Amino acid sequence: MNVRTRILKVAKQKFLKYGFHKVSMDSLVKELRTSKSSLYNHFASKEALVQAVMDSLNNEINTQLEEILNDDKLSFKGKLASVSDFTRNLLISVSEEFLRDLEMNTPDIWDSFQQNRIERINKYYRRLFEIGINENVIRSNVNLDIIIAIYFNLMELPLKNKYIDILNMNNQNIYDDVTDVFLNGIIVK
Template sequence: MEDSNTREKILKGAAGLFMKYGVRSISMDDIARHLSVSKKTLYQHFADKEDIVTLVFRELLEENQREMEEAHRLAVNAIDELARLSTCMKKNVEEMNTSLLFDLQKYYPKAWAVWQDFKQRCVYESIKRNVDQGIAEGNYRPEVNAEIVSIMRMALVEITFDDKTFPLDKFKFAEVQMQIFDHFVYGVVTEQGKKLYEKCREFKPAEIINR
């Protein structure tokens, strides 16, 4: 097998394990066993586990960025973009272990730095652009401060990963994410925007993506 194919196979396999079980609980032995390769093969392609973690999350975030850009490209207005992003987010969080971000923050500083860069460079700019667009369209309240609500939105995303705030034995992760998303939307929309958003929510996920 070519080196590039082996490398991609390792990253894809590790990503599946991390998304399902979290990062800290998965060892190099677990990755090697899951992929039916030797640990020697892993170390031929990656320096250590943190190297794998960092590259996996860089690829995952690049995929998230492509989804965000596609939602913006296809959307007919700011509300439509939010509906499309909501569909993508729901799909992503249903596949995600809630310990991911806090594992990165505590144990994998390089991967955490990748997330922080993505959050500031891509997520913040996407939210702020959407809010400015929504205000210009009359779908968001004109008095909304785009910078403040964009920072607030990013902070709320991270809070949902905190098991102390939303214990997993009491709250479903996906439901928490979607409740907070709706709270953000209803906090910025005008009456016109509210009606439009609720109309968009009537579509099934595939209809939103394909319409």
């Protein structure tokens, strides 16, 4: 593994767990057993390292969603379950501190993250819901743009610290409850 990849891997692990505000470049240097100059040769600043971590995370998410949606062995319900499990596990690995740091300390990176989420939901979740329509699991007369807009807005809840605080729940529980309401509704069958 090359130095840049090692730096990115360790930084991602630390940032996602503790938030990047609490992780110093010195602590990364110590853990990586490298020099500060080596770290700064690959990443000009901590913000550049945070951006690289986010780019890596976005690529991993997109790759995983692509693999799930292209799995011909899975039906819509299987793909939906796999996407939900993947998202839940992702939220488990991303601390609320990290989300708070992004939103509060690096608004440009947060905005970029949000833009990537919009594009991802519009691309991958639209495909997922189209599969559901084609398999007659989702009503075909529902406006797909409305489904996407509702889903996007509901998925804001587990990522925004103000909702985590208001609901007094962690982001994984918010995700689970929001997903349940979105998929199953509120009406008793």
